[in-house]
Amino acid sequence: MNFDFSDDQKQMRDAARKFLSEKCPPKAVRAVLDGKAAYDKELWKGLAEMGFLGVAIPEAFGGAGAGHLELCVIAEEMGRAIAPVPFSSTVYLAAEALLIAGSDAQKQKWLPKIAAGEAIGTLALFEGAGNPSPKAIKLTAAGGTLNGVKKPVPDGAIADFAVVAARTGSTGRDSDISLFLVDLKAGGVEVKELTNVDPTRGQAELTFKNCKAEPLGAAGEGWGVITQVLDRAAVLLAFEQVGGSDRALEMGRDYALDRIAFGRPIGSFQAIKHMLADMYVSATLARSNCYYGAWALSTNAGELPEAAAAARISATQAFQHCSKNNIQVHGGMGFTWEFDCHMYYRRANATAVTLGSLSYWEDALIDRMRKKNAA
Amino acid sequence: MNFDDTPQEAEFRATARKWIGANAPKEFEEELSKSSLGRIRLAKHDMVEVGKAWQKKKADGGWACLHWPKEYGGRGATPIERVIWQQEEGVYGKLTQPFQIGEGMCGPTVMAWGSEESKRRYLPKLASGEEIWCQLFSEPAAGSDVAGLRTRAEKKGDNWVVNGQKIWTSGAHYSDYGLLIARTDPNVPKHKGLTMFFLDMKSPGVEVRPIKQANGMQEFNEVYFTDVVIPDSQRLGNVGDGWNVSLTTLMNERMSIGSRLATGVPEMFEFCSNLMLEDGLAIDDRAVRSKLATWAVKSNGLKYTSYRAISALSKGERPGPENSIGKLVSGMMLQDIAAFAMDLQGGAGGLTGDAEEEARGQFQQMLLSSPSMRIAGGTDEVLRNIIAERVLGLPGDIRVDKDVPFNKIPTKGR
Numbered sequence: 115m116n117f118d119f120s121d122d123q124k125q126m127r128d129a130a131r132k133f134l135s136e137k138c139p140p141k142a143v144r145a146v147l148d149g150k151a152a153y154d155k156e157l158w159k160g161l162a163e164m165g166f167l168g169v170a171i172p173e174a175f176g177g178a179g180a181g182h183l184e185l186c187v188i189a190e191e192m193g194r195a196i197a198p199v200p201f202s203s204t205v206y207l208a209a210e211a212l213l214i215a216g217s218d219a220q221k222q223k224w225l226p227k228i229a230a231g232e233a234i235g236t237l238a239l240f241e242g243a244g245n246p247s248p249k250a251i252k253l254t255a256a257g258g259t260l261n262g263v264k265k266p267v268p269d270g271a272i273a274d275f276a277v278v279a280a281r282t283g284s285t286g287r288d289s290d291i292s293l294f295l296v297d298l299k300a301g302g303v304e305v306k307e308l309t310n311v312d313p314t315r316g317q318a319e320l321t322f323k324n325c326k327a328e329p330l331g332a333a334g335e336g337w338g339v340i341t342q343v344l345d346r347a348a349v350l351l352a353f354e355q356v357g358g359s360d361r362a363l364e365m366g367r368d369y370a371l372d373r374i375a376f377g378r379p380i381g382s383f384q385a386i387k388h389m390l391a392d393m394y395v396s397a398t399l400a401r402s403n404c405y406y407g408a409w410a411l412s413t414n415a416g417e418l419p420e421a422a423a424a425a426r427i428s429a430t431q432a433f434q435h436c437s438k439n440n441i442q443v444h445g446g447m448g449f450t451w452e453f454d455c456h457m458y459y460r461r462a463n464a465t466a467v468t469l470g471s472l473s474y475w476e477d478a479l480i481d482r483m484r485k486k487n488a489a
Numbered sequence: 490m491n492f493d494d495t496p497q498e499a500e501f502r503a504t505a506r507k508w509i510g511a512n513a514p515k516e517f518e519e520e521l522s523k524s525s526l527g528r529i530r531l532a533k534h535d536m537v538e539v540g541k542a543w544q545k546k547k548a549d550g551g552w553a554c555l556h557w558p559k560e561y562g563g564r565g566a567t568p569i570e571r572v573i574w575q576q577e578e579g580v581y582g583k584l585t586q587p588f589q590i591g592e593g594m595c596g597p598t599v600m601a602w603g604s605e606e607s608k609r610r611y612l613p614k615l616a617s618g619e620e621i622w623c624q625l626f627s628e629p630a631a632g633s634d635v636a637g638l639r640t641r642a643e644k645k646g647d648n649w650v651v652n653g654q655k656i657w658t659s660g661a662h663y664s665d666y667g668l669l670i671a672r673t674d675p676n677v678p679k680h681k682g683l684t685m686f687f688l689d690m691k692s693p694g695v696e697v698r699p700i701k702q703a704n705g706m707q708e709f710n711e712v713y714f715t716d717v718v719i720p721d722s723q724r725l726g727n728v729g730d731g732w733n734v735s736l737t738t739l740m741n742e743r744m745s746i747g748s749r750l751a752t753g754v755p756e757m758f759e760f761c762s763n764l765m766l767e768d769g770l771a772i773d774d775r776a777v778r779s780k781l782a783t784w785a786v787k788s789n790g791l792k793y794t795s796y797r798a799i800s801a802l803s804k805g806e807r808p809g810p811e812n813s814i815g816k817l818v819s820g821m822m823l824q825d826i827a828a829f830a831m832d833l834q835g836g837a838g839g840l841t842g843d844a845e846e847e848a849r850g851q852f853q854q855m856l857l858s859s860p861s862m863r864i865a866g867g868t869d870e871v872l873r874n875i876i877a878e879r880v881l882g883l884p885g886d887i888r889v890d891k892d893v894p895f896n897k898i899p900t901k902g903r
Contacts, residue, residue, distance in 0.1 A: 115492050115803055117796040183490065367881050382884040384870070387877035394876055395814045399790030402811070406793045409490045428786040473775070476782035480772065483785065484762065 117405060119187060126180075127187035133164055134195040140454045146198035146314045147457060152272050153316070158199045159231050167205060168229025171213070176226030182346075182412040186353045186404070193354025193433075194361045196461045198314035200234045200269035202354065202468075206347035207268070208235025211277040211293065215331030215339045220295060224275060236273040238264035238296075238320055239340065245474035246344060248291045248337050253322060255280035255294055259302075260322040268468060270318030271307040273298055277343075278327060279336055289334040294327035302326055312464035314457065344469055345422035349407035352422075352429035355465055356404050359397040359429070362436040362458045366390055366443040373445075386443060393436045400425075400432035420486060423479035430466045430475070437462035492796075494573070495803065501570050505552070505577045512546055513581050514539065521580040529583050537621075537663050540584040544618025554592050554616035561600065561608055562616030569802040587660055591615045591622035595668040598738045599687065602725035611666065611687075623664035623690070625655040625712060626735065630900070632657075633871050635670075636679045636732055637890075637898070640714060642671035642686065649673075649686065649724070651694075651717040657865070661697045661710040664690050668738065669719075670731050675896040682895055683731030688719045704857035750819040753826040753855060754788040757781065760830055760852070771833055780829060787818055810880040817872045820862035827856035 119127070137160050146154055161167050170185040171177025178184075185205070192201050209228050212221050212235075227233035241264055244250050253262025260280055267276065276296050283290035296303065302325030310317045331339050367390055370381030380386050407425030410418040437458040441448035448455040466472060494502055517539060520531055529536055547553040548562060556571040557563025566574070575582055585592070596615050600608060614620040631638035640653025651671055661667070667690050674682035690697075694717035699707040726734040761781060764771040771777045791814070798808035830852035831838035841853040863869045877883040890898045 115494070115796060115800050117490060117492065117793070117800040118804075119490070363881075367883065370883060378887065379884055381877075382887060384874065384886065387881075387883050388870070388873040390881055390883065391873035391876040394880060395818060398794060398811050398814055399787055399818065402790045402793035402797060403786055405490070405797065406789065409492075412490065423782075424786045424789050427782055428790055431783070431786075473779060476779050477775075479782045479785065480778045483758065484772065487758075487762070 117409070119183060119408075123183055123187050126184055127191060129164070130166065130188050130191035131194070133160070134191050134197060138195040138197050140457070143196050143198050143314055143454075143457055149313065153200055153269070154198045157197060161199065161201070162229065162231025165229075167201075167231055168225070170205075171209060171225050171229050175221050176229040178229075182350075183408055185350060186408040186411070189350045189353035190357035193357030193461075196314060196358060196361075196457055200236070200272060200315070202315070202347070202351055203236040203269040203273065204228055204234050206350040207237035207343060208273075208275070208277055210346045211237060211330065211339060211343045214342055215293060215335075216295075220328075220330065224295075227274075233274045234269060234272055236267055236269050236276050237340075237343065238267045238270065238276045238278040240264065240266055245470040246340065248288050249286075251279050251281050251291055253278065253280050255282050255292060255327065258327060260294060260296065260325045260327045263319065263321050265319035266308055266310065266317035267320050269316055270320050271305050271316050276320065277330055278322070279340055280327075282333055282336075288337040291336040291340070292333045293330040293336040293339055295330045296322070296325060296327045300326065310464060312460040314461065315464060341419075345419055346411055347469055348422040348426040348475070349404070349411045349418075351465060351469060352400070352404045352407060352425040355429035355433040355462070356397065356401050358458055358461055358465075359393075359400060359432040359436040362433070362440040362455075362462075363390065363393045363397055365455065365458070366393065366436075366440040369444050380443075389439050389443060393439055396432040396435045400428040403428035420479065420482040423475050423482060426469070426475045427472065427479060430472050433458075433462040434466055498569060498573060498803065502573050502577060505574050508550055508552065509577055509579075509581070512550060514543055514584075517584070518580060521583050529586060536584075537587050540587050541618045543581060543584045544588055548613075548617030553618070554596065557596070557600070557612065557616060562613030567802075567805075569799065572799050572802060587621055587663065588615075588618050590624050590659060591620075594624050594738045595622040595666070595687070598668060598685070598725060598734065601737045602685065602734050604722070607722075615666075620665040621660060621663055622666045622668065622687075623658050623661045624738070625658055625661075625667045625669040626738075627657045628654060629656050633868055635735070636683065638670065638672060638683070640669075640671045641675075642673050642684060642719070644673070644721075645718075647721050649719045649721060651686075651688075651714045651719060653714050655712040655714075656700070656709075658697075658710045658712050659708060661690065661712050662699060666690060667712070668725075670735055672895065673728055673731075676894050677729070678892050679890060679895045679898065680732040681729055683735070684728050685725040685731040685734040686719050687723050687725065688717065692717050692719070694718075703860065704854070706858075750791070750815050751823065752784070752788045752791065752819045753823045753852075754784050756851065757784065757826045757830060761833070764833060766833070777833070784822055784826060787822055791815055791818055810876075813872065813876055813880065816862070816866065817869055817876075820859070820869065823855060823862055824859035827852045827859055831856060 137157050142154055142157060145151060165178045166188050168177030169180045169188060170182050173179035212224055224233055228235060239246060241250055241252055253260060253264060260278060275298055278294045278296050280292055280294055281290055282292040302323060304321040306319040308317045308319055370386050370390060371379055373380045403425045407421045410421035441455045441459055444453060444455055447453050517531060531539060544553055551564050554562055555564035555566040555574055556568060559565050596612060599611055615622055626635055628638045628640060642649045642651045667688055669686045669688055670683055672682050673684040694715040696713040698711045700709045700711055701707055758781060761771040761777055766774060794811045798812050801808040878885055
């Protein structure tokens with residue numbers, strides 16, 4: 115059994131950590147948090163130069179052609195640094211959708227630009243409150259034009275293109291949904307930035323008015339592609355969540371060692387120790403579930419749907435738990451803008467709903483486990 | 490990443506599988522498979538007798554305590570081979586329960602601290618199950634604070650004379666030998682006045698009394714010592730060094746990788762898949778699904794955490810500290826699951842069920858037994874302290890009795 119990353123992959127993780135600790139210190143995250151920029155352009159460029167944006171993109175399309183295990187280790191580091199760049203929308207959603215359903219020409223047009231840091235992509239799926247569901251998609255596509263409103267769209271205000279889920283039928287079946295590729299700079303789309311709990315990863319409302327769009331994948335097969343994209347993104351985002359969990363735990367631990375109250379480090383009180391031990395437990399369970407998700411993703415195993423849901427649930431719970439209790443360990447200082455705790459708390463809770471809520475994934479996991487047990 | 494054996498591992502697995510196929514007591518396979526929540530019951534046979542027969546057969550075939558050196562009854566196997574053996578032994582591994590304390594704790598302590606003569610005399614028979622060992626550490630006034638123990642051992646010539654009481658001793662009633670820690674000097678601070686021994690459980694003055702537990706069963710014992718004589722040759726480590734020696738034992742307690750702890754999750758999933766509530770199957774209920782999913786990912790998390798440890802062993806590396814979470818997670822989960830399964834049964838949830846209601850009754854039994862999972866072998870609180878101190882590097886507790894002579898430590902509050 116070799117249920118671990120390879121030495122090369124671990125080296126890549128170390129390289130990513132080193133790069134991000136230099137180029138993405140908390141100060142850089144704060145610049146975006148404070149609204150000084152929509153995202154960190156310098157960092158984005160640097161990530162492209164390091165080859166991180168195209169790590170899982172085949173060489174034929176301008177990427178490094180490494181694979182998803184490599185992308186997992188980078189995702190973990192992105193989450194650890196809470197990097198304020200459109201990484202998850204571009205790399206986990208848009209690039210994966212193109213890889214699954216794109217024509218050669220579509221891949222040729224966008225993937226090299228993604229790898230080079232020259233194009234930001236996203237997936238326009240949600241239309242207001244609610245979880246991913248074919249029924250919730252009202253935006254229509256007819257005669258190659260889209261009409262309707264998508265919100266929230268992750269990084270929608272800075273994206274160059276979007277994969278858009280549209281209704282092309284009304285039978286009530288999944289085959290009513292088709293995907294389209296839209297160049298957001300070509301007109302026909304109104305963009306409105308939305309405020310959200312984590313400003314370091316923006317959200318937008320996109321209004322499509324007779325907007326020109328080209329089909330992505332076969333008509334009527336959109337929902338199947340979305341399901342696959344969401345599963346892949348669930349694993350990758352789960353690695354970000356695990357990275358964030360670990361960092362929040364470390365911050366809490368370091369503060370508990372440093373802060374003196376009642377004449378002793380607060381980390382010597384069992385109330386604090388046990389809180390930190392429980393955070394370690396959550397983070398460890400999440401990491402192990404993520405490893406299984408990484409294995410399933412990288413081998414395109416039949417277990418991926420179940421593994422992805424488990425990784426997503428475990429990592430969502432861990433990051434929420436660790437970021438929340440990190441603030442608690444810090445006490446009053448943890449509730450100041452000045453301390454970094456809230457940046458992790460914001461990221462944890464924004465990420466928790468970005469691919470659909472926890473209960474949505476819990477539901478998915480049980481469905482998938484039942485399907486397996488029945489088989 | 491892959492879940493495959495290396496060629497050597499595959500070869501070892503094939504050899505083990507073949508031997509088990511030819512030698513395992515298949516007549517007990519079904520009964521053993523059914524006893525899924527830790528309580529092993531054989532309807533018509535004595536568990537210890539059946540276990541001893543299997544253990545002896547394994548020893549004769551070279552499969553007992555296989556990670557031990559050959560000269561002490563083992564096979565000289567690598568840690569990963571031990572894990573593979575456990576996987577292949579499967580349900581028959583449940584028969585080894587009476588030997589686990591000996592194999593996991595007493596044996597390693599004798600191996601680390603015993604004389605060569607003792608090792609050759611006692612370890613092979615421990616490995617083969619011919620002699621069963623128990624561990625005599627806890628006392629009524631020394632549970633989590635085991636260094637506060639009061640059983641006295643006093644030197645008389647070449648012997649030691651022991652008086653006192655131990656408690657929570659699993660298997661004392663069928664054990665041949667016991668690993669005993671006792672106080673040899675009450676005038677020094679508590680950790681410094683302890684010494685480790687082993688003794689014949691049939692020695693005059695040893696009295697074993699079963700404890701009736703909260704779940705109605707009797708698995709643990711109290712053991713009383715009245716002027717019990719132990720030869721000095723059965724001392725392990727120096728006089729006064731017993732605490733240090735005990736750390737070998739306790740370290741081994743927590744090193745059992747690959748031995749999967751019951752979580753109750755598969756049983757609960759099955760139960761909810763079949764249970765009809767007023768408005769449909771339990772598993773279709775939103776609240777039920779949410780809880781099931783949370784438990785399932787915890788249970789998976791433990792499984793894959795052990796896979797990570799196995800992978801480290803396979804590469805010849807030391808596993809990380811991750812495995813320290815196992816009992817903490819599974820103990821709490823077992824108790825929560827049992828309570829929720831009862832809740833789903835509504836007004837009838839308190840009934841303990843009978844033969845035809847096996848699926849129901851098992852959760853009520855689990856509820857009554859589960860508190861012990863969170864206490865035995867280190868309470869949840871002790872385990873959290875261990876994670877906090879040894880994994881996260883937080884300071885140890887401030888111990889007000891640390892430097893106080895043992896006989897000056899207060900014994901009662903208020």
